[in-house]
Amino acid sequence: MTWSDTFLGILKDNDVRLVSYVPDNVLTPLITGVTSDNYFMPVGATREDEAIGAVTGAYMAGLRGVVMMQTSGFALIANALASLVLPNQIPAIMVISERGTLGEFNIGQSLVARTMRPTLDALGIVHHTLTDAATLPFIVDSSIKQAYSTQAPVAFILSPLLTGGNPAAHAKLKI
Amino acid sequence: MSNERASVKTLNRTALTGLLVQKLKHDEAVIGGIGNANFDLFAAGHRPQNFYMLGSMGLACPIALGVALAQPERGVIALEGDGSILMGLGCLATIANMKPRNLTIVIWDNGIYQITGKQQAATAGLTDIVAVARGAGIANSEWVRDEAHFGKLLDRRFDDGGPVLLAVKIDDQPGKGQTPRDPTLIRSRFMKGLGTGRSGALET
Numbered sequence: 001m002t003w004s005d006t007f008l009g010i011l012k013d014n015d016v017r018l019v020s021y022v023p024d025n026v027l028t029p030l031i032t033g034v035t036s037d038n039y040f041m042p043v044g045a046t047r048e049d050e051a052i053g054a055v056t057g058a059y060m061a062g063l064r065g066v067v068m069m070q071t072s073g074f075a076l077i078a079n080a081l082a083s084l085v086l087p088n089q090i091p092a093i094m095v096i097s098e099r100g101t102l103g104e105f106n107i108g109q110s111l112v113a114r115t116m117r118p119t120l121d122a123l124g125i126v127h128h129t130l131t132d133a134a135t136l137p138f139i140v141d142s143s144i145k146q147a148y149s150t151q152a153p154v155a156f157i158l159s160p161l162l163t164g165g166n167p168a169a170h171a172k173l174k175i
Numbered sequence: 176m177s178n179e180r181a182s183v184k185t186l187n188r189t190a191l192t193g194l195l196v197q198k199l200k201h202d203e204a205v206i207g208g209i210g211n212a213n214f215d216l217f218a219a220g221h222r223p224q225n226f227y228m229l230g231s232m233g234l235a236c237p238i239a240l241g242v243a244l245a246q247p248e249r250g251v252i253a254l255e256g257d258g259s260i261l262m263g264l265g266c267l268a269t270i271a272n273m274k275p276r277n278l279t280i281v282i283w284d285n286g287i288y289q290i291t292g293k294q295q296a297a298t299a300g301l302t303d304i305v306a307v308a309r310g311a312g313i314a315n316s317e318w319v320r321d322e323a324h325f326g327k328l329l330d331r332r333f334d335d336g337g338p339v340l341l342a343v344k345i346d347d348q349p350g351k352g353q354t355p356r357d358p359t360l361i362r363s364r365f366m367k368g369l370g371t372g373r374s375g376a377l378e379t
Contacts (some may be wrong), residue, residue, distance in 0.1 A: 018244060041244060043273060045237075046265025053234035053266075057241025060226065060362060061204070061249075062371035065241070083230020084238075087358035 003133050003162055004029035007095075008037070010137060011066060014144045016093060017041050018058045018065030020051035022073050025166045026097035026158060030068060048073035049080040056090045064148070066093040071100055072112045074155075078119055081153070086123060089151040093144055095158065098129070102160040105172040120155055127155040130162050180303050180344075184321040188212075188283045188345045191325055192254070193219045195281070198329040203250035204242050204369060207354075208235035210290045212254040212283060214350025223368030227354040227361050233262035236270060236280055243275040243337075246369065250277050250333025257284040257298040264307060270338050271312025279333055280308075280340040285347050293347060308340040316340040 001009075007030060011019075019034045020043040021027065034040040041063075045051035048069045055065035069077075074096050085092045099106075100113025120127045126146075128139050140156060147154040160166075192215040199205070204224045207213025212235070213227040226242075228235055239253035260267075260282055270278065286299030298304060308316035319325045319341055328341055354361070366372030 018241070043240070043244070043269065045269055047263065049231070049234060050237045050263055050266045050269060053231065053237025054241040054244070054269075056234075057206070057238035057243075058245040059241070060366050060371065061242040061245035061369050063241075063245030080231050080234060084228070084234060087229065088362040089359055090362075 002029060003136060004033055006133065006137060007140060008033045010140045010144065012039060013141065014064070014148075016064045016066050016144065018043060018055060018063050019068060020045050020054045020065060021068035022046070022048050022051065022070070024070040024097045025168060026163045027068050027070070027095070030095070047076060049077045052077055052080040052085060052092060055092050056084055056088070059090055059092070066095060068095045070097050071116055072109060074116050074119070075112045078123070081123055081125065085153050090153065091147040091151050092153040093147060094153065094155040096155055097158045097163065098160060099166065103165055103170060103173055105169050116157070125153050125155055127157060129157040129159050131159045132162060136162065177303055177306060179318050180305065182320070183318045183344045185344050185346050186319070186322060186325070187348060189215045189218060189348065189351045191322065191343060191345075192216055194322070194326060195252070195329055196220060196222065198326075199333070201250060201334065202368070203252055203333045204239070204246070206235045206239040206242065206251070206253045208253070208255040208259050210256060211350035212256050212259070213354055214352045216254055217354045218350065218352030223364060225368070226365040229354070229356060229358055229361070233259050235259065236266045237263070239278060239280070240266070240270055240273065240275060242369070243278040244273070247277055248334060249369070250279070251275075252279045252281065252333060254281050254283065257282055257286065257304060258288045258296045260304060261297055261302070264311070267308050267311035267313060267340070274338065276337045277334045278337045278339075280338065282340065282342045283345050284342050285345045287347060289347055289349060304342045305340070313338050313340050316342070319343045
């Protein structure tokens, strides 16, 4: 089973149905899996903070959701986290495909990536970097359960060690 | 400026929010955007199905979309200012394509950032929110001509016929109420009003 199939299976096990996302190459197998499975309710968003808003509304109305985004997209949502998710104690599940490291070709990606973990740490948001298929199931399942039990958001960072990274980026690195 | 937009009457948000709340007969959820939109929602009389946004400017409509998708049988209304919707126009495209039939958006358009000192917004110039919404794909978007027209547009089921966007040209008056600045209280009461969450467990 691929890492993405495993991940989607854990979302199902935890009744996480709404998936709001801004596309990314590395996220493609997750998004394809979501849009081809009637269990999930995909919401293609135009910006990442919009996805956070949709997941917040859905949670309050009884539907669990997850936001999927790229590293640079995470850099757009600090205000939505600080002024909506955290003060309202919303267990927003976030999946961030990690760009900017381990073979990045785009200087902008490499720079914005430096803001991701410091932002999460500054806001006190629990985050886990997923590096291998063996530890993924325990980390993701237990952390989603903790998020809903403690009404706190959690972020899963998809390392290139897990996903293989962005294939287009690897091609562009050949200089 | 479009004829439609140029010919509408300037109305008052406080009065129209009161009118809207009177029309709600089926426990519709109302998401009050940051600032004056939620101040006037609170001033119209608290309802258990009200959510007052205390930050995250621009996210009233995305939050309302999430509520609408989670509870498709309940009417959901987002109240948002023109400055706020300008901050996240993309959500209109998302909503258009998701087609939530139970979602209504009301944009209070005074052409200014009233709360920060009445600086002009793009809506004071060439930007027509109804034209933007129609272009995004929300075909059922229109300017409210006057108070009677607003009342007529609200005499409908809010759980069907959407997405609908109503833009209202309003004056520069501030909102009249002040919500308690306690997000966890607001969230807990809202969830109780929607029949979700655990707040009932502690009530005697």
